[in-house]
Amino acid sequence: MGGDFPKDLFVQSISLPTVKALSELHRNKPEDAIAALEPARKYEYGAGPGTPANFEPVYIRGLAYMQMNDGARAATEFQKMLDHRGALALNELYPLAQLNLARAYVQQGDSAKARTAYQDFLTLWKDADPDIPILKQAKAEYAKLQ
Secondary structure, eight states: OOTTOTTOHHIIIIIHHHHHHHHHHHTTOHHHHHHHTGGGGGGTTOSSTTOOOOOHHHHHHHHHHHHTTOHHHHHHHHHHHHTTGGGGTTOTHHHHHHHHHHHHHHHHTOHHHHHHHHHHHHHHTTTSOTTOHHHHHHHHHHHHHO
């Protein structure tokens, strides 16, 4: 895997670990997913001058912690993304990180923080098509907290 680009930093340290981690998540092996992402950790905020942050490993690590029912560590990963929005301002994972932050707070049993995180997500998506499945699901999850 990755033999065609043995010196390509992005491929070897970010892309391949991310793909492997996704595979491990789909096989319900979150610990293996987290281990697979370790090479990407040092590049989460960029791989050098002029290279954008790559938050896919952070997001996937958060999902792995969620799969492990470790809401505290999941929240840390999702919050890490949200705290660095300017690094890659239009990253499509930001709203999903916001939603999963709310879910991580639910896992922790922190309803107040969960409500706030859901409200922030719903505000971000206030103009979205109301029939988008993830939006409908988020609204239902939020309603359960009321």
